[in-house]
Amino acid sequence: MPEITEWRDRIWRYRLIGTKCKSCGSTYYPPRNGKCFRCGGETEEVELPRRGKLLSYTIVYQAPTLYKHSSPYIVGYIELSNGTRLFAMLTDIEPGEVRVGMELEATLRRLYTYGDSGHIVYGVKFRPVVE
Amino acid sequence: MSSEIVLVGYGLVRVGEYWNKDVVSIGVEAAARALEMAGNPSVGGVYIGSALSSTLGIQGNVAVHVADELGLGDCVTETVSSGGASSGLAILNGIHQLMSGEADYVLVGGVEKISDSLPSDVMEAVLIDLDRRVMKYSGLTEAGLAAILTRLYIDKYGVDKEKVTALSVLDHENGVYNPYAMFRRAVSLEMAMSAPIVADPLTIFDVAPYGDGAAFVVLTTKDKAVEAGIDYVELFGYGVSRNRVPVNYRDDLLSFDATSRAASVALDMAGLDLSDIDSLQIFDSFSITGVLALEGLGVSPHGSGADDVSSGKFNKGNKPAVNLMGGLKARGNPIGATGLYQVSEAMMLIRDVGVKYVLVHMMSGFDDNVVVFVLGGGGHA
Ligand SMILES: [Zn+2]
Numbered sequence: 001m002p003e004i005t006e007w008r009d010r011i012w013r014y015r016l017i018g019t020k021c022k023s024c025g026s027t028y029y030p031p032r033n034g035k036c037f038r039c040g041g042e043t044e045e046v047e048l049p050r051r052g053k054l055l056s057y058t059i060v061y062q063a064p065t066l067y068k069h070s071s072p073y074i075v076g077y078i079e080l081s082n083g084t085r086l087f088a089m090l091t092d093i094e095p096g097e098v099r100v101g102m103e104l105e106a107t108l109r110r111l112y113t114y115g116d117s118g119h120i121v122y123g124v125k126f127r128p129v130v131e
Numbered sequence: 132m133s134s135e136i137v138l139v140g141y142g143l144v145r146v147g148e149y150w151n152k153d154v155v156s157i158g159v160e161a162a163a164r165a166l167e168m169a170g171n172p173s174v175g176g177v178y179i180g181s182a183l184s185s186t187l188g189i190q191g192n193v194a195v196h197v198a199d200e201l202g203l204g205d206c207v208t209e210t211v212s213s214g215g216a217s218s219g220l221a222i223l224n225g226i227h228q229l230m231s232g233e234a235d236y237v238l239v240g241g242v243e244k245i246s247d248s249l250p251s252d253v254m255e256a257v258l259i260d261l262d263r264r265v266m267k268y269s270g271l272t273e274a275g276l277a278a279i280l281t282r283l284y285i286d287k288y289g290v291d292k293e294k295v296t297a298l299s300v301l302d303h304e305n306g307v308y309n310p311y312a313m314f315r316r317a318v319s320l321e322m323a324m325s326a327p328i329v330a331d332p333l334t335i336f337d338v339a340p341y342g343d344g345a346a347f348v349v350l351t352t353k354d355k356a357v358e359a360g361i362d363y364v365e366l367f368g369y370g371v372s373r374n375r376v377p378v379n380y381r382d383d384l385l386s387f388d389a390t391s392r393a394a395s396v397a398l399d400m401a402g403l404d405l406s407d408i409d410s411l412q413i414f415d416s417f418s419i420t421g422v423l424a425l426e427g428l429g430v431s432p433h434g435s436g437a438d439d440v441s442s443g444k445f446n447k448g449n450k451p452a453v454n455l456m457g458g459l460k461a462r463g464n465p466i467g468a469t470g471l472y473q474v475s476e477a478m479m480l481i482r483d484v485g486v487k488y489v490l491v492h493m494m495s496g497f498d499d500n501v502v503v504f505v506l507g508g509g510g511h512a
Contacts (some may be wrong), residue, residue, distance in 0.1 A: 001432075003269075004138035009264055009268070010490050013268060028380050030262070030264045030265060030268075032380075037375065037376040037377070037380055038376070038382075041241075043218070052216070055281045055283065056277045056283045057279065057282065058270070058271075058276075058278035058279050058282070058283040058330045058331055058332075058333075059328075060270060060272055060274075060275045060330050061327075061328050061329060061330060061331070061332065062250075062254070062272065062274065062330065062432075063270065063272070063373060064251060064254055064255050064258070064270070065251045065252075065255065065267075066267070066270075067270045070270070072331075073270055075270055075275050075279070076269045077279045077384075078494060079284070084315055085266075085274075085379075085380075086269075086379070087265055087269040087271050087379060088268075088269050088277075089269055089270050095331075100282070111268060111270075120269075123268045
Protein backbone atom coordinates (compact mmCIF):
# COMPACT_ATOMS: atom_id res chain seq x y z
CA MET A 1 0.00 0.00 0.00
CA PRO A 2 1.94 3.05 -1.16
CA GLU A 3 -0.71 5.34 0.38
CA ILE A 4 0.47 4.28 3.85
CA THR A 5 3.67 6.30 3.37
CA GLU A 6 1.75 9.45 2.45
CA TRP A 7 -0.44 8.97 5.52
CA ARG A 8 2.58 8.49 7.78
CA ASP A 9 4.22 11.65 6.42
CA ARG A 10 1.07 13.79 6.52
CA ILE A 11 1.65 15.93 9.64
CA TRP A 12 5.09 17.26 8.77
CA ARG A 13 4.08 17.61 5.14
CA TYR A 14 1.03 19.77 5.95
CA ARG A 15 2.61 21.84 8.70
CA LEU A 16 6.16 22.23 7.38
CA ILE A 17 7.75 20.51 10.35
CA GLY A 18 11.45 19.84 10.29
CA THR A 19 14.11 18.86 12.81
CA LYS A 20 16.61 21.07 14.58
CA CYS A 21 19.92 20.09 16.15
CA LYS A 22 20.00 20.86 19.89
CA SER A 23 23.77 21.45 19.71
CA CYS A 24 24.57 23.41 16.54
CA GLY A 25 21.08 24.62 15.56
CA SER A 26 21.18 23.13 12.03
CA THR A 27 17.69 22.50 10.68
CA TYR A 28 16.50 19.79 8.33
CA TYR A 29 13.43 19.36 6.15
CA PRO A 30 11.94 16.82 5.76
CA PRO A 31 12.51 15.86 9.41
CA ARG A 32 15.20 13.29 10.19
CA ASN A 33 15.11 12.10 13.76
CA GLY A 34 18.59 10.59 13.97
CA LYS A 35 21.79 12.45 14.76
CA CYS A 36 22.62 15.83 13.23
CA PHE A 37 24.47 15.32 9.92
CA ARG A 38 26.83 18.18 10.71
CA CYS A 39 27.81 17.75 14.38
CA GLY A 40 26.28 14.46 15.53
CA GLY A 41 24.06 16.23 18.08
CA GLU A 42 20.54 15.22 19.11
CA THR A 43 17.65 16.62 17.10
CA GLU A 44 14.10 17.72 17.91
CA GLU A 45 11.07 18.58 15.78
CA VAL A 46 10.32 22.23 15.05
CA GLU A 47 7.78 24.05 12.93
CA LEU A 48 9.64 25.94 10.20
CA PRO A 49 9.02 29.48 8.95
CA ARG A 50 6.78 29.59 5.89
CA ARG A 51 8.62 32.34 4.03
CA GLY A 52 11.81 32.05 2.05
CA LYS A 53 13.64 32.93 -1.14
CA LEU A 54 14.40 31.02 -4.30
CA LEU A 55 18.02 29.82 -4.67
CA SER A 56 17.63 27.81 -7.88
CA TYR A 57 14.94 26.02 -9.86
CA THR A 58 14.17 23.76 -12.77
CA ILE A 59 11.24 23.22 -15.08
CA VAL A 60 10.55 19.49 -15.29
CA TYR A 61 9.41 18.26 -18.71
CA GLN A 62 10.05 14.53 -18.24
CA ALA A 63 7.89 13.86 -15.19
CA PRO A 64 7.35 10.78 -13.00
CA THR A 65 3.98 9.04 -13.43
CA LEU A 66 2.30 10.70 -10.43
CA TYR A 67 3.07 14.16 -11.82
CA LYS A 68 2.51 13.48 -15.54
CA HIS A 69 -0.67 15.56 -15.46
CA SER A 70 1.14 18.68 -14.18
CA SER A 71 4.17 18.63 -16.52
CA PRO A 72 5.87 20.93 -17.28
CA TYR A 73 6.08 22.14 -13.70
CA ILE A 74 8.57 24.17 -11.67
CA VAL A 75 10.55 22.76 -8.75
CA GLY A 76 12.40 25.28 -6.59
CA TYR A 77 15.40 25.03 -4.28
CA ILE A 78 14.30 27.34 -1.49
CA GLU A 79 16.00 28.85 1.55
CA LEU A 80 13.54 29.58 4.37
CA SER A 81 14.00 32.70 6.49
CA ASN A 82 15.81 30.66 9.20
CA GLY A 83 18.25 29.19 6.67
CA THR A 84 16.60 25.78 6.15
CA ARG A 85 16.87 24.66 2.53
CA LEU A 86 14.32 22.47 0.81
CA PHE A 87 12.93 21.39 -2.54
CA ALA A 88 9.29 22.11 -3.34
CA MET A 89 7.05 22.73 -6.30
CA LEU A 90 6.22 26.35 -7.17
CA THR A 91 2.63 27.34 -7.84
CA ASP A 92 0.63 30.41 -8.94
CA ILE A 93 3.49 31.38 -11.26
CA GLU A 94 4.38 30.87 -14.91
CA PRO A 95 7.83 29.52 -15.92
CA GLY A 96 8.78 32.84 -17.54
CA GLU A 97 8.14 34.75 -14.30
CA VAL A 98 10.48 32.74 -12.08
CA ARG A 99 13.54 34.65 -10.81
CA VAL A 100 16.32 33.42 -8.54
CA GLY A 101 16.13 35.47 -5.32
CA MET A 102 12.37 35.99 -5.41
CA GLU A 103 10.37 35.88 -2.15
CA LEU A 104 8.13 32.85 -1.70
CA GLU A 105 5.64 31.56 0.86
CA ALA A 106 4.31 28.10 1.65
CA THR A 107 0.75 27.15 0.77
CA LEU A 108 -1.10 23.84 1.14
CA ARG A 109 -2.03 22.37 -2.23
CA ARG A 110 -2.99 19.15 -3.92
CA LEU A 111 0.15 17.26 -5.02
CA TYR A 112 -1.28 14.26 -6.88
CA THR A 113 -4.06 11.72 -6.95
CA TYR A 114 -3.65 7.96 -6.91
CA GLY A 115 -5.27 6.54 -10.04
CA ASP A 116 -6.75 3.37 -8.60
CA SER A 117 -7.98 4.57 -5.22
CA GLY A 118 -8.62 8.21 -6.13
CA HIS A 119 -6.77 9.11 -2.93
CA ILE A 120 -5.72 12.78 -3.05
CA VAL A 121 -2.37 13.69 -1.52
CA TYR A 122 -1.85 17.25 -0.22
CA GLY A 123 1.40 18.96 0.61
CA VAL A 124 3.24 22.25 0.67
CA LYS A 125 4.01 24.19 -2.50
CA PHE A 126 5.50 27.69 -2.63
CA ARG A 127 4.00 30.73 -4.32
CA PRO A 128 5.32 34.25 -4.90
CA VAL A 129 4.75 36.67 -2.02
CA VAL A 130 2.36 39.44 -3.04
CA GLU A 131 2.94 42.44 -0.75
CA MET B 132 48.27 -3.03 -1.19
CA SER B 133 49.17 -6.07 0.87
CA SER B 134 48.60 -8.65 -1.83
CA GLU B 135 48.85 -7.22 -5.32
CA ILE B 136 45.55 -7.40 -7.17
CA VAL B 137 45.51 -7.59 -10.95
CA LEU B 138 42.87 -7.68 -13.69
CA VAL B 139 43.28 -10.48 -16.19
CA GLY B 140 40.27 -10.36 -18.47
CA TYR B 141 37.29 -8.30 -19.44
CA GLY B 142 34.11 -8.97 -21.37
CA LEU B 143 31.44 -6.54 -22.51
CA VAL B 144 28.37 -6.26 -24.62
CA ARG B 145 27.82 -2.99 -26.42
CA VAL B 146 25.52 -0.70 -24.41
CA GLY B 147 22.14 -0.47 -26.08
CA GLU B 148 18.75 -2.12 -26.25
CA TYR B 149 18.57 -5.90 -26.28
CA TRP B 150 14.94 -6.62 -27.01
CA ASN B 151 15.48 -10.34 -27.56
CA LYS B 152 17.76 -11.05 -24.59
CA ASP B 153 17.16 -10.96 -20.86
CA VAL B 154 19.44 -9.62 -18.15
CA VAL B 155 20.91 -13.04 -17.36
CA SER B 156 21.70 -13.73 -21.03
CA ILE B 157 23.64 -10.52 -21.59
CA GLY B 158 25.38 -11.10 -18.25
CA VAL B 159 26.43 -14.61 -19.25
CA GLU B 160 27.63 -13.38 -22.65
CA ALA B 161 29.90 -10.73 -21.12
CA ALA B 162 31.06 -12.95 -18.26
CA ALA B 163 32.01 -15.80 -20.59
CA ARG B 164 34.19 -13.43 -22.64
CA ALA B 165 35.96 -12.15 -19.51
CA LEU B 166 36.58 -15.69 -18.27
CA GLU B 167 37.88 -16.77 -21.65
CA MET B 168 40.36 -13.89 -21.81
CA ALA B 169 41.52 -14.87 -18.33
CA GLY B 170 42.11 -18.47 -19.43
CA ASN B 171 38.91 -19.85 -17.87
CA PRO B 172 40.17 -20.11 -14.29
CA SER B 173 38.12 -21.62 -11.47
CA VAL B 174 36.59 -18.70 -9.57
CA GLY B 175 35.88 -18.58 -5.84
CA GLY B 176 33.39 -15.74 -6.06
CA VAL B 177 30.95 -14.05 -8.42
CA TYR B 178 30.01 -10.51 -7.44
CA ILE B 179 27.59 -8.66 -9.67
CA GLY B 180 26.47 -5.07 -9.36
CA SER B 181 22.97 -4.24 -10.54
CA ALA B 182 21.17 -1.12 -9.45
CA LEU B 183 17.68 -1.85 -10.70
CA SER B 184 17.22 -5.55 -11.53
CA SER B 185 15.34 -6.19 -8.29
CA THR B 186 13.63 -2.79 -7.99
CA LEU B 187 12.18 -3.03 -11.48
CA GLY B 188 11.17 -6.65 -11.02
CA ILE B 189 13.45 -7.72 -13.88
CA GLN B 190 15.28 -10.49 -12.06
CA GLY B 191 16.31 -10.91 -8.43
CA ASN B 192 19.52 -12.58 -7.28
CA VAL B 193 21.14 -11.98 -10.66
CA ALA B 194 24.56 -13.27 -9.58
CA VAL B 195 23.12 -16.69 -8.72
CA HIS B 196 21.41 -16.96 -12.10
CA VAL B 197 24.49 -15.87 -14.05
CA ALA B 198 26.74 -18.27 -12.11
CA ASP B 199 24.28 -21.14 -12.72
CA GLU B 200 24.11 -20.50 -16.44
CA LEU B 201 27.90 -20.26 -16.64
CA GLY B 202 27.98 -23.73 -15.09
CA LEU B 203 30.22 -22.65 -12.22
CA GLY B 204 30.83 -24.86 -9.19
CA ASP B 205 30.44 -23.86 -5.55
CA CYS B 206 31.51 -20.26 -4.97
CA VAL B 207 30.35 -17.14 -3.17
CA THR B 208 27.63 -15.57 -5.29
CA GLU B 209 26.39 -12.11 -4.44
CA THR B 210 24.38 -9.35 -6.09
CA VAL B 211 25.29 -5.82 -5.03
CA SER B 212 23.08 -2.77 -5.40
CA SER B 213 24.07 0.85 -4.85
CA GLY B 214 23.09 2.82 -7.95
CA GLY B 215 26.11 3.85 -10.00
CA ALA B 216 28.45 2.57 -7.29
CA SER B 217 27.15 -1.01 -7.65
CA SER B 218 30.00 -2.13 -9.93
CA GLY B 219 32.60 -0.59 -7.64
CA LEU B 220 31.26 -2.39 -4.61
CA ALA B 221 31.16 -5.69 -6.53
CA ILE B 222 34.85 -5.18 -7.36
CA LEU B 223 35.65 -4.38 -3.71
CA ASN B 224 33.93 -7.59 -2.59
CA GLY B 225 36.07 -9.50 -5.07
CA ILE B 226 39.25 -7.80 -3.86
CA HIS B 227 38.42 -8.63 -0.26
CA GLN B 228 37.90 -12.30 -1.05
CA LEU B 229 41.22 -12.44 -2.89
CA MET B 230 43.01 -10.63 -0.07
CA SER B 231 41.56 -13.00 2.52
CA GLY B 232 43.19 -15.84 0.61
CA GLU B 233 39.85 -17.61 0.23
CA ALA B 234 39.94 -17.42 -3.57
CA ASP B 235 42.62 -17.29 -6.26
CA TYR B 236 40.31 -15.84 -8.92
CA VAL B 237 37.04 -13.93 -8.73
CA LEU B 238 34.57 -12.84 -11.38
CA VAL B 239 33.15 -9.36 -10.88
CA GLY B 240 30.56 -7.75 -13.07
CA GLY B 241 27.73 -5.36 -13.56
CA VAL B 242 24.44 -5.95 -15.37
CA GLU B 243 21.46 -3.74 -16.06
CA LYS B 244 18.36 -4.19 -18.18
CA ILE B 245 16.66 -0.90 -18.88
CA SER B 246 14.68 -1.64 -22.04
CA ASP B 247 12.39 -4.19 -20.34
CA SER B 248 10.70 -1.38 -18.36
CA LEU B 249 8.76 1.77 -19.15
CA PRO B 250 10.95 4.91 -19.09
CA SER B 251 8.75 6.39 -16.33
CA ASP B 252 9.25 3.25 -14.19
CA VAL B 253 13.02 3.49 -14.70
CA MET B 254 12.93 7.16 -13.72
CA GLU B 255 11.04 6.35 -10.51
CA ALA B 256 13.29 3.41 -9.67
CA VAL B 257 16.34 5.67 -10.00
CA LEU B 258 15.00 8.54 -7.96
CA ILE B 259 14.09 6.52 -4.88
CA ASP B 260 17.83 6.07 -4.28
CA LEU B 261 17.59 9.67 -3.08
CA ASP B 262 15.31 10.59 -0.14
CA ARG B 263 11.96 9.14 -1.23
CA ARG B 264 9.99 11.81 0.59
CA VAL B 265 11.84 14.72 -1.00
CA MET B 266 11.49 13.38 -4.51
CA LYS B 267 7.89 12.23 -4.18
CA TYR B 268 6.41 15.32 -2.57
CA SER B 269 8.33 17.89 -4.64
CA GLY B 270 8.06 16.25 -8.07
CA LEU B 271 11.83 16.52 -8.38
CA THR B 272 13.54 14.05 -10.72
CA GLU B 273 17.21 13.11 -10.88
CA ALA B 274 17.58 15.25 -14.01
CA GLY B 275 15.65 18.02 -12.24
CA LEU B 276 18.12 17.97 -9.38
CA ALA B 277 21.02 18.06 -11.85
CA ALA B 278 19.31 21.04 -13.51
CA ILE B 279 19.05 22.85 -10.16
CA LEU B 280 22.77 22.19 -9.57
CA THR B 281 23.58 23.47 -13.06
CA ARG B 282 21.72 26.72 -12.42
CA LEU B 283 23.46 27.12 -9.03
CA TYR B 284 26.83 26.56 -10.72
CA ILE B 285 26.14 29.02 -13.53
CA ASP B 286 24.97 31.70 -11.08
CA LYS B 287 27.72 31.19 -8.51
CA TYR B 288 30.65 31.22 -10.93
CA GLY B 289 29.22 33.32 -13.74
CA VAL B 290 29.80 30.52 -16.25
CA ASP B 291 27.86 30.07 -19.48
CA LYS B 292 25.81 26.89 -19.64
CA GLU B 293 27.60 26.04 -22.92
CA LYS B 294 30.77 25.39 -20.95
CA VAL B 295 29.06 22.77 -18.80
CA THR B 296 27.54 21.07 -21.84
CA ALA B 297 31.00 21.02 -23.45
CA LEU B 298 31.68 17.87 -21.42
CA SER B 299 28.96 16.01 -23.33
CA VAL B 300 30.51 17.17 -26.60
CA LEU B 301 33.90 15.88 -25.44
CA ASP B 302 32.31 12.52 -24.52
CA HIS B 303 30.79 12.17 -27.99
CA GLU B 304 34.06 13.10 -29.66
CA ASN B 305 35.85 10.33 -27.75
CA GLY B 306 33.02 7.79 -27.92
CA VAL B 307 33.54 7.46 -31.67
CA TYR B 308 36.52 5.21 -30.87
CA ASN B 309 34.74 2.91 -28.41
CA PRO B 310 33.29 -0.21 -30.06
CA TYR B 311 31.07 -0.80 -27.00
CA ALA B 312 29.61 2.72 -26.92
CA MET B 313 25.88 3.28 -27.31
CA PHE B 314 26.49 6.36 -29.49
CA ARG B 315 29.49 6.54 -31.76
CA ARG B 316 29.11 9.90 -33.40
CA ALA B 317 30.41 13.37 -32.66
CA VAL B 318 27.95 16.17 -31.91
CA SER B 319 28.35 19.93 -32.10
CA LEU B 320 27.85 22.17 -29.08
CA GLU B 321 25.12 23.94 -31.00
CA MET B 322 23.24 20.69 -31.52
CA ALA B 323 23.64 19.75 -27.84
CA MET B 324 22.38 23.14 -26.65
CA SER B 325 19.33 23.24 -28.92
CA ALA B 326 18.15 19.66 -28.31
CA PRO B 327 14.84 18.93 -26.52
CA ILE B 328 14.71 19.97 -22.87
CA VAL B 329 14.51 17.30 -20.16
CA ALA B 330 14.58 19.60 -17.14
CA ASP B 331 15.36 23.23 -17.84
CA PRO B 332 18.18 24.17 -18.49
CA LEU B 333 19.26 20.60 -19.31
CA THR B 334 18.71 19.17 -22.77
CA ILE B 335 18.87 15.48 -23.61
CA PHE B 336 22.59 16.05 -24.27
CA ASP B 337 23.23 16.97 -20.64
CA VAL B 338 21.75 13.67 -19.48
CA ALA B 339 23.59 10.38 -19.98
CA PRO B 340 21.25 7.89 -21.65
CA TYR B 341 20.32 4.72 -19.78
CA GLY B 342 20.93 1.51 -21.70
CA ASP B 343 21.11 -2.26 -21.30
CA GLY B 344 24.58 -3.44 -20.48
CA ALA B 345 26.78 -6.13 -19.00
CA ALA B 346 30.48 -5.85 -18.23
CA PHE B 347 32.72 -8.31 -16.40
CA VAL B 348 36.32 -8.46 -15.23
CA VAL B 349 38.33 -11.33 -13.75
CA LEU B 350 40.54 -10.44 -10.79
CA THR B 351 43.42 -12.39 -9.32
CA THR B 352 46.74 -11.72 -7.61
CA LYS B 353 49.88 -10.78 -9.50
CA ASP B 354 51.58 -14.00 -8.37
CA LYS B 355 48.78 -16.14 -9.76
CA ALA B 356 48.71 -14.25 -13.07
CA VAL B 357 52.46 -14.66 -13.53
CA GLU B 358 52.22 -18.33 -12.54
CA ALA B 359 49.42 -18.87 -15.10
CA GLY B 360 51.26 -16.90 -17.77
CA ILE B 361 48.44 -14.47 -18.54
CA ASP B 362 48.51 -10.73 -19.32
CA TYR B 363 47.43 -8.47 -16.53
CA VAL B 364 46.73 -4.87 -15.57
CA GLU B 365 47.52 -3.80 -12.02
CA LEU B 366 45.07 -2.36 -9.53
CA PHE B 367 47.29 0.00 -7.58
CA GLY B 368 44.74 1.51 -5.24
CA TYR B 369 41.11 2.02 -4.34
CA GLY B 370 39.11 4.33 -2.14
CA VAL B 371 35.51 4.44 -0.97
CA SER B 372 33.59 7.26 0.62
CA ARG B 373 30.11 8.56 1.31
CA ASN B 374 29.28 12.23 1.27
CA ARG B 375 27.82 11.76 4.79
CA VAL B 376 25.13 14.40 4.21
CA PRO B 377 22.22 13.41 1.95
CA VAL B 378 22.12 15.69 -1.07
CA ASN B 379 18.90 17.47 0.00
CA TYR B 380 20.47 18.53 3.32
CA ARG B 381 23.88 19.67 2.07
CA ASP B 382 25.23 23.16 2.72
CA ASP B 383 27.06 23.17 -0.59
CA LEU B 384 25.45 21.18 -3.38
CA LEU B 385 28.41 21.95 -5.64
CA SER B 386 31.09 20.29 -3.52
CA PHE B 387 31.69 16.58 -4.18
CA ASP B 388 33.50 15.81 -0.91
CA ALA B 389 33.17 12.02 -1.09
CA THR B 390 34.78 12.08 -4.54
CA SER B 391 37.71 14.05 -3.06
CA ARG B 392 38.18 11.65 -0.15
CA ALA B 393 37.83 8.45 -2.19
CA ALA B 394 40.34 9.70 -4.76
CA SER B 395 42.86 10.76 -2.18
CA VAL B 396 42.66 7.39 -0.40
CA ALA B 397 43.07 5.54 -3.73
CA LEU B 398 46.04 7.67 -4.79
CA ASP B 399 47.71 7.26 -1.39
CA MET B 400 47.36 3.51 -1.60
CA ALA B 401 48.83 3.60 -5.10
CA GLY B 402 51.67 5.86 -3.95
CA LEU B 403 50.81 8.31 -6.71
CA ASP B 404 49.92 11.99 -7.02
CA LEU B 405 47.00 13.26 -9.03
CA SER B 406 49.56 14.76 -11.44
CA ASP B 407 50.78 11.24 -12.27
CA ILE B 408 47.39 10.25 -13.67
CA ASP B 409 47.25 10.18 -17.48
CA SER B 410 43.58 9.52 -17.95
CA LEU B 411 40.40 9.97 -15.91
CA GLN B 412 37.22 7.94 -16.28
CA ILE B 413 34.64 10.10 -14.52
CA PHE B 414 31.02 9.27 -13.74
CA ASP B 415 29.27 12.01 -15.68
CA SER B 416 25.67 10.87 -15.30
CA PHE B 417 24.91 14.52 -16.17
CA SER B 418 27.21 17.15 -17.66
CA ILE B 419 27.13 19.03 -14.33
CA THR B 420 27.96 15.97 -12.19
CA GLY B 421 30.94 15.33 -14.47
CA VAL B 422 32.14 18.90 -14.02
CA LEU B 423 31.69 18.68 -10.24
CA ALA B 424 33.53 15.33 -10.23
CA LEU B 425 36.51 16.97 -11.97
CA GLU B 426 36.52 19.65 -9.29
CA GLY B 427 36.08 17.08 -6.51
CA LEU B 428 38.96 15.01 -7.86
CA GLY B 429 41.05 18.17 -7.82
CA VAL B 430 42.06 18.43 -11.48
CA SER B 431 40.15 21.73 -11.68
CA PRO B 432 39.70 24.27 -8.87
CA HIS B 433 36.09 24.86 -7.73
CA GLY B 434 34.33 26.92 -10.37
CA SER B 435 36.90 26.16 -13.10
CA GLY B 436 35.83 22.68 -14.21
CA ALA B 437 33.50 23.82 -16.96
CA ASP B 438 36.02 26.42 -18.19
CA ASP B 439 38.74 23.78 -18.29
CA VAL B 440 36.60 21.30 -20.21
CA SER B 441 35.47 23.86 -22.72
CA SER B 442 39.00 25.20 -23.30
CA GLY B 443 40.11 21.70 -24.29
CA LYS B 444 42.33 21.08 -21.26
CA PHE B 445 41.10 17.48 -20.96
CA ASN B 446 41.00 16.58 -24.64
CA LYS B 447 42.77 13.55 -26.02
CA GLY B 448 46.52 14.04 -26.02
CA ASN B 449 46.50 16.11 -22.82
CA LYS B 450 47.28 15.00 -19.28
CA PRO B 451 44.95 14.11 -17.81
CA ALA B 452 42.66 13.24 -20.70
CA VAL B 453 39.06 12.76 -19.61
CA ASN B 454 36.65 10.01 -20.68
CA LEU B 455 38.76 8.77 -23.58
CA MET B 456 36.18 6.04 -24.23
CA GLY B 457 33.18 8.36 -24.37
CA GLY B 458 32.08 8.70 -20.76
CA LEU B 459 28.52 8.08 -19.67
CA LYS B 460 27.05 10.36 -22.31
CA ALA B 461 28.39 8.52 -25.39
CA ARG B 462 29.08 5.02 -24.05
CA GLY B 463 25.75 5.07 -22.28
CA ASN B 464 24.79 4.54 -18.64
CA PRO B 465 23.72 1.00 -17.75
CA ILE B 466 23.67 2.27 -14.15
CA GLY B 467 24.87 -0.65 -12.01
CA ALA B 468 27.10 -1.94 -14.83
CA THR B 469 28.59 1.43 -15.78
CA GLY B 470 31.50 1.19 -13.34
CA LEU B 471 32.62 -2.08 -14.88
CA TYR B 472 32.52 -0.52 -18.35
CA GLN B 473 34.73 2.25 -16.98
CA VAL B 474 37.17 -0.30 -15.52
CA SER B 475 37.16 -2.48 -18.65
CA GLU B 476 37.81 0.59 -20.78
CA ALA B 477 40.68 1.49 -18.47
CA MET B 478 42.14 -1.97 -19.16
CA MET B 479 41.81 -1.33 -22.91
CA LEU B 480 43.51 2.05 -22.59
CA ILE B 481 46.39 0.55 -20.60
CA ARG B 482 46.82 -2.59 -22.74
CA ASP B 483 46.03 -1.34 -26.22
CA VAL B 484 46.79 2.39 -26.19
CA GLY B 485 49.68 2.35 -23.73
CA VAL B 486 48.17 4.75 -21.19
CA LYS B 487 50.20 4.42 -18.00
CA TYR B 488 47.88 5.39 -15.15
CA VAL B 489 44.09 5.59 -15.23
CA LEU B 490 41.88 6.80 -12.38
CA VAL B 491 38.30 5.51 -12.46
CA HIS B 492 35.56 7.36 -10.55
CA MET B 493 32.05 6.02 -10.04
CA MET B 494 29.22 7.03 -7.76
CA SER B 495 25.61 6.63 -6.88
CA GLY B 496 23.40 9.70 -7.10
CA PHE B 497 25.17 12.99 -6.48
CA ASP B 498 28.45 12.10 -4.75
CA ASP B 499 26.39 9.88 -2.42
CA ASN B 500 28.43 6.67 -2.49
CA VAL B 501 31.74 6.92 -4.32
CA VAL B 502 34.31 4.34 -5.38
CA VAL B 503 37.62 5.24 -7.03
CA PHE B 504 40.21 2.89 -8.53
CA VAL B 505 43.73 3.56 -9.79
CA LEU B 506 44.89 1.16 -12.49
CA GLY B 507 47.97 0.91 -14.60
CA GLY B 508 51.21 -0.87 -15.30
CA GLY B 509 50.62 -4.45 -16.15
CA GLY B 510 52.71 -7.05 -17.76
CA HIS B 511 52.98 -9.86 -20.19
CA ALA B 512 53.71 -13.39 -19.25
ZN1 LIG C 1 24.29 19.78 14.82
